[in-house]
Amino acid sequence: MSIPKIRVRNLKKYFGTKKVLDGVDLDVAQGTGLVVIGGSGSGKSVLIKSILGLVTPDSGVIEIDGVDVLKAPRAQARALREQIGMLFQNGALFDSLPVWENVAFGLLAEKKIARRFARAKAIEVLAQVGLADNVADLSPSELSGGMQKRVALARAIASEPAIMFFDEPTTGLDPIMGAVIDELIVDCVKRLGSTSIAITHDMASAVRIGDAAAMLYDGKITWTGPAAELLTTTNPLVDQFTHGRSEGPIKMALRR
Amino acid sequence: MNAVLNLIAHIGAAVLNALGLVGELAIFAGTGIFAMIRPPYYPRMIGRALMEVGYFSLPVVSLTALFTGMVLALQSYTGFSRFNAESAIASVVILSVTRELGPVLAGLMVSGRAGAAMAAELGTMRVTDQIDALSTLSTEPMQYLVAPRLIAGIIAMPLLVAIADILGVMGGFLVAWLKLGFNPHTYLVNSFTNLRTDDVVSGLIKAAVFGFIIALMGCFNGYRSKGGAQGVGAATTSAVVSASILILAVDYILTQLLFTK
Structure with missing residues (x-):
């Protein structure tokens, strides 16, 4: 059993009284791609920004190569994070x-x-x-x-980079361009042998670029499994989300 | 009873907010100063900021100084001619311009131009994730974006004010000579006999401080802006307003420190 490239334990982040991440656990094995799905405002971005060091979580453990970057000395944490390449949602x-x-x-x-x-x-x-x-x-x-x-x-x-993050890589693109970008992503990740985390709510894209998948809901990871099972799983939360049903266990907060 | 409590709660919240903001600004300023001193340095960015703050502000600052000197001569003539003190006009113009009006007016103009531009640029970079992107590309945003602007503010403002001083005095001189019929030679002699080095130097010190304030408020407001176009607009406004007020307040403090020894 080798150490996962990225390991997140009980990660919590509150903005005021609003809990965004409420104890997230996540493992990404070396050389694999994880897709994180979840509704808008479910904290997907906060999760990867925490790993990147752009957001400071309130508590929890984030390990890269087995070293907790939240507790490690600044220089070491910086060096560990320097191996992360990030594709921002709007390019930035x-x-x-x-x-x-x-x-x-x-x-x-x-x-x-x-x-x-x-x-x-x-x-x-x-x-x-x-x-x-x-x-x-x-x-x-x-x-x-x-x-x-x-x-x-x-x-x-x-x-x-040894680690790549993709924040909604296909959002705002037409389906064909989305597929092209996905192909490029898969291609690059494979060629570099990188470990990757992608967050998305585009199911076609999720299946294409992920090996494993995880669903973030209500500040926690509520389901994990192979990305190929996203559309077939019987988990009611994932099923409602991937099939885009307005009725189901997930109640969208229309007001925050 | 409830209304009174509400009122107190509101005042309390506002005070806490203001204190929080002051603390945030102090930390930002400290980090910024530290970033100016510590490598890596970005000469390219400093050069760009110098052009932005200094060179492109030249026309505005020059015109402001010129007209201020002109109107100063005109106004003091109206006053001083009532008790036959016309010979003091030259001194009044040169002392007012170098000690006070040069740095303050240049500061206000530059904050409206360059400070606002800084807040708008950094604000847009913030809301489009460009500042976060810098961090992911092994670049510290405080070093890459903020430090060069602070340095440019501190360097460019004294240079601008030196030019403003010359033009302001020239404006007064032109009005006195061509409009009020002064002897140009006497006017110039009157101007410079009463001028001491520290009149000019104190103005330049003020300018450097104002330059720092302008860049600091521009960067601070831009850096922490959020919420799209509206947020960037608000950041720009508060950059100019806060820099202007700080310039006027700090001007008083500096005057007291520099001249009442």
């Missing part, structure tokens, strides 16, 4: 920089590459996500949504 590309500088940003920041070689390297990475070199000098705002996602993916994979 730096609009003040051209595409190639966006892609090479992490490499330049980590001084893995000299500035004069960065553009060529960026074009190489762009090719891996199916973009030609003529986009390299464009500004992100000149690109379509699908192309922005690709550039954001290129930026996330440029430093060949």
Whole structure:
């Protein structure tokens, strides 16, 4: 039994009196992909932001490579988190920089590459996500949504991270572009041998990019299983969610 | 009874809120100062911020200073000619401009221009996850975004004020000479005989402090903005308002510190 790449235990986060994460337990084995599904506002983003260190949880354990990043010394926690690449929901590309500088940003920041070689390297990475070199000098705002996602993916994979996070990778894209992005994601993760966590509420996408799946509801993981079983499981919560039924055990809070 | 309790609760909540905000600002300022000193440095970002705060503010600050000097000469003439003290106008103009009006007016103008732009840019970066994205790409946002702007504010403002001083005095000189019929030579001599180094230097020190305040309030409000377009708008407004009020208040404190020895 090897140590899971990422291990989360009893993770809690409250915003005021509102409990967002109420004791989340999660294991992601080395080299596998986990999809986390859950309704809007169920705390999926807070979960991965906690692992990334962008949100400080109130209590719990987050282990990367068996080391608790919440208790480890700053430098060690930073080094552990540096192996995470993140694809943000809306890309979050730096609009003040051209595409190639966006892609090479992490490499330049980590001084893995000299500035004069960065553009060529960026074009190489762009090719891996199916973009030609003529986009390299464009500004992100000149690109379509699908192309922005690709550039954001290129930026996330440029430093060949051991762990990849995807925040709703297909949201806002048409179904075909969604499938293309999913394919790229699967492709990149496989090539790099990365461990990945994707959060999504696109079931087609979840089945395509995940090995395992987990459902986050009411601040807890209420179901885990193989991603392929998402659509066939008899768990009433998952069944209602994946089939998009308004009637069922999940009561959507219309007001918060 | 309930109404009274409610009132007290509201006042209490407002006070707690305000104190929380002051604490947050103090921590932000401390982190920002620390980030300015500690490597890595981002010369590219400092250069960009210097252009933004300094170079592009030149026209606004220059015009403000020029007209202020002009109107100052005109107004003090109206007053001083009533008791035959016209010769004091030159001194009044140069002392007011270098000690007070140069730094304060430049500060207010720059906060409206550059401070607002900082809040809007950082605010947009915040609500579009760009600031979070920086953290995931091994870049500390305080170092990459905030420190260069603070440095630019501290460097650019004294330079702007030095230019504003010259133009303000020139504006007064032009009005005195061409409109009020002063002898240009006498006016200039009157201007500079009473000017001491610390009149100018104190103004430049003020400018550096105001530059820090402008950048700090711009970054602070942008950095903590939330809630989309409306949030960014609110951040921009409070960046300008808070910087302006702080400039006026700190100006008084600095004047007292610098001149009442």
